[in-house]
Amino acid sequence: MADTAAPPSLAEATGWLGAEVSDRDGAVVGRAHALFVDQTGGDPAWLIVQTGRRRGARLVALPLRDCAGAPFGVWTAHDAGVIRGAPVVDPTRPLRREHELTICAHFGIGQSVGRAAEVAGRSDGCVTAQPAR
Numbered sequence: 001m002a003d004t005a006a007p008p009s010l011a012e013a014t015g016w017l018g019a020e021v022s023d024r025d026g027a028v029v030g031r032a033h034a035l036f037v038d039q040t041g042g043d044p045a046w047l048i049v050q051t052g053r054r055r056g057a058r059l060v061a062l063p064l065r066d067c068a069g070a071p072f073g074v075w076t077a078h079d080a081g082v083i084r085g086a087p088v089v090d091p092t093r094p095l096r097r098e099h100e101l102t103i104c105a106h107f108g109i110g111q112s113v114g115r116a117a118e119v120a121g122r123s124d125g126c127v128t129a130q131p132a133r
Contacts (some may be wrong), residue, residue: 008107018032020073030049038128
């Protein structure tokens with residue numbers, strides 16, 4: 001079995017804030033706006049991306065494990081349409097278990113892998129991620 005790359009550290013991901021975010025084909029889909037960290041461990045879990053322009057802007061969460069720093073900003077393994085259709089998040093409020101599982105499902109992350117597996121066993125309604133400070 002191949003080793004998977006470690007997710008970005010909090011320091012690395014914080015350095016991405018304000019940078020352009022590009023989809024898997026290199027098209028710019030938004031700008032890195034904020035981060036969510038795991039409620040219990042404090043590890044970064046989600047990159048919050050502002051898509052669209054001012055009036056039509058939406059804030060969505062991208063799985064941080066699917067993002068990488070690049071010379072042009074941040075690259076993600078997801079398609080622009082999937083990103084633009086992601087559930088909206090409020091970067092000032094914590095995420096609850098059910099909302100995280102909905103976001104995971106949108107990105108095709110099953111409950112037995114990745115972030116979904118990390119939060120699936122936690123209590124219904126509990127806070128699983130919080131805004132990074």
